[in-house]
Amino acid sequence: MAAGFVVAAPAYPRTRKDARRFSRADVRNQPADAWYVVRKVLAVPIFAGHLDAGRIAAAGHSAGGYTTAGLFTAGHDRRLRGGIVIAGAGMAGAFSGPRAALLFIHGTADPTVPIEAARAAYDRVNWPKAFLALKGQDHGAYLTPGQPDFTRVLATTLDFLRWTLYDDLAARGRLTLTT
Structure with a gap:
């Protein structure tokens, strides 16, 4: 919120670290769960007139990165203008539907989700994208x-959000990305 964004960070019941009944397979359900949370946040009365419901972005790390990718499937809501996939990759059916900018952030020595998986997902994106x-x-x-790299990741994600949500071309120009 310090940067001017409202953030909804759901704790998914079956994939969070302390889940009673952990199930990795439940990640496939999380894009629908995430969109449900977005709709509920937009309906909170205190936010009425304060949120631009036409400019929404999603971001997630690891399973949340897969969840973020899964939000960008055929027929996804046009209000979803950008996504940040951190240490994640794509899901089946991802990267179709209305155009939206995507940013992938990944460590080259990630032992959990190999960078090759993220690059393969990135290669499937036909919209504005960065890695x-x-x-x-x-x-x-x-x-x-x-x-x-914390400061770099923070600056990059904020500039990406300012670019995709506010059409801030100066923020786009500050993005320093490596491939």
Whole structure:
């Protein structure tokens, strides 16, 4: 919220770390769950007149990255203008429907989701896209303040969101991405 974005961060009941009945297979249901949460947030009375419901982005790490990719399937809502897939890859049917910009962020030494899986998903995207490869980084240490590349990831994601949600061309120009 400090950057001006409202963030909904659901804890999915079957894939979160402390789930009673953990089920990796439930990730396929999470795009629908995520969109349900978005609709509920947009309906919160206190947000009425304060949120631009026509400019929505999604972001997720690991299984959340797959969930984010899964939101961009045929027939997805046009209000979904951008997505950030962090240490994740694509899901079946992903990357079709209305155009939306996508950013992939991935460590080159990720032992959990190989960077090749993310690059394969990235290669399937026919929309505006970018890939930030973090040399020598693992599955997500770069998401922790004070860790190497944290500042770069934060700046890149904020500029990506400003570009995709606010049409901020200066933010697009600041994106420093590696392939």
